[in-house]
Amino acid sequence: MEVLRFFIHYGLHLIFPGLIAWLFFRENWRKVWLILVFTMLIDLDHLLAIPIFDPHRCSINFHPLHTYLAGIAYISLLFLNRTRVLAIGLLFHLLTDAIDCLWL
Numbered sequence: 001m002e003v004l005r006f007f008i009h010y011g012l013h014l015i016f017p018g019l020i021a022w023l024f025f026r027e028n029w030r031k032v033w034l035i036l037v038f039t040m041l042i043d044l045d046h047l048l049a050i051p052i053f054d055p056h057r058c059s060i061n062f063h064p065l066h067t068y069l070a071g072i073a074y075i076s077l078l079f080l081n082r083t084r085v086l087a088i089g090l091l092f093h094l095l096t097d098a099i100d101c102l103w104l
């Protein structure tokens, strides 16, 4: 079960963004994929937590960049052309982490 969870989580964090990029941003899907994967950097907020990694903890509303408030900020980025892809990545990241919470 843990292994399945691991593959679903990192599949959604790494592989699925590639699919989104390829389907919706065909002309520059590599660059878009890179930006989407880059949003994993918000996991740096885990460094503020003790312990840094806990497989039985739900990230959503625990880590500062994984709160509903952060989500609202990410949604607002959707409205700017320059940050739209980044916003998609950030919101998809939150969704992926939220799915992870369903296993707990």
Ligand SMILES: [Zn+2]
Binding pocket: 042, 043, 059, 066, 093, 097
């Ligand atoms: Zn995360």
